[in-house]
Amino acid sequence: GAVVSQHPSRVICKSGTSVKIECRSLDFQATTMFWYRQFPKQSLMLMATSNEGSKATYEQGVEKDKFLINHASLTLSTLTVTSAHPEDSSFYICSARDPTGGTDTQYFGPGTRLTVL
Amino acid sequence: AQSVAQPEDQVNVAEGNPLTVKCTYSVSGNPYLFWYVQYPNRGLQFLLKYITGDNLVKGSYGFEAEFNKSQTSFHLKKPSALVSDSALYFCAVSYTGRRALTFGSGTRLQVQP
Numbered sequence: 001g002a003v004v005s006q007h008p009s010r011v012i013c014k015s016g017t018s019v020k021i022e023c024r025s026l027d028f029q030a031t032t033m034f035w036y037r038q039f040p041k042q043s044l045m046l047m048a049t050s051n052e053g054s055k056a057t058y059e060q061g062v063e064k065d066k067f068l069i070n071h072a073s074l075t076l077s078t079l080t081v082t083s084a085h086p087e088d089s090s091f092y093i094c095s096a097r098d099p100t101g102g103t104d105t106q107y108f109g110p111g112t113r114l115t116v117l
Numbered sequence: 118a119q120s121v122a123q124p125e126d127q128v129n130v131a132e133g134n135p136l137t138v139k140c141t142y143s144v145s146g147n148p149y150l151f152w153y154v155q156y157p158n159r160g161l162q163f164l165l166k167y168i169t170g171d172n173l174v175k176g177s178y179g180f181e182a183e184f185n186k187s188q189t190s191f192h193l194k195k196p197s198a199l200v201s202d203s204a205l206y207f208c209a210v211s212y213t214g215r216r217a218l219t220f221g222s223g224t225r226l227q228v229q230p
Contacts, residue, residue, distance in 0.1 A: 006160070034217055043207065043220045044161075093160050097216060106218060108153070108161040 002028050004096050006109035013084055014117055021079045021112045023094030029074035030096035034106065035067075038091040050077045084116045119144040121210050123221035130198045131229050138193040138224045140208030150191040151209040151218065152182055161207065167191060178202070198228045 003026040013019050023033055031052045036044040048069050049057040056069035066088075068080040077096075081088055091113050095106040120143045130136045142148055149168050153161035165176025167184040175181045182193045191208060205225050209218040 004160075032216065043222045044218075046217050046219075049217055091158075095161075095218075105151070105163060105166055107163060110160040111158070113158065 002026075002096070002098050002105075002107040004094065004107045004109040006094055006112050008112060009110060010113045010115075012115045012117065015085055016083055018080055018082045019084055019114060021081075021092055021094075021114075023077045023079070023096070023109050025075045025096040025098075025107070028096070028098050028100065030077075031074060031099065032097045033071060033077040034095045034097070035069060035077075035079050036093045036095065038093060038111075040091075044093060047079075081114065084114070086116045089114055089116045119148075119210050119212065119215065119219045121208050121219055121221035123206075123208055123224045125224050126222075127225045127227060129227045129229065132200050133197050136195050136198045136202070136226065136228070138206050138208075138226060140191045140193065140221055141189050142191060142208070142210045143189060144210055144212045146212045146214060149211045149213075150182075150184060151211075152176065152180070152191075152193050153207045153209060155205045155207065155223075164193070164206075198226075200228045200230050202226060203228045 005024045007022045033050040035047045038044045047062045050069045050071040052071045058064045071077040093111045095108045097106050122141045151166045152164040155161050165174050167174045172184045180195050205223050207223050208221040211218050
């Protein structure tokens, strides 16, 4: 099956620093990737849609200058949390849409736990 | 706007008994419906989906779901629960006008031995 990886799986940083999270589709090309945020014991909230070769589309209320998304290739999207603060601590999960065969299924990465001190 | 409702925060079932996890949805247009499972501190694993065709969809690990258009439901079922099925289950919907998934609030399934 389709595999999506995320790196790092866990990161702890100081307030004010920037953190980059990578999302890779390992065995398929993903023109579209998605970034979600999940708070403890809550559902996933879509942050942005990342399209290869174009600007990301952000959901209402998500600061695009704070959460920088780059989708430079068909297998890699990155999310950079700039000037991180404790309230940015969360579980960040990416997904990649597999368009082949009309399946339109999203496959999820294992997630990145960000803790901002 | 689309939405997904999972009315039960938790479902408890004894091992070997059938299980049902409920999901209802609301979208503009024809829905694409999905079930995912999440284990602690992990990402989501795809279980099954309904795009079109047969209303009964079979997925991974013996799970199945039935699309009911009139009731706008897509309940997840399994004939015989296993302790290892204990996890957090999410229903999600998208449609042709919006490919991003909208998730339900999740239902925690607890299977007792």
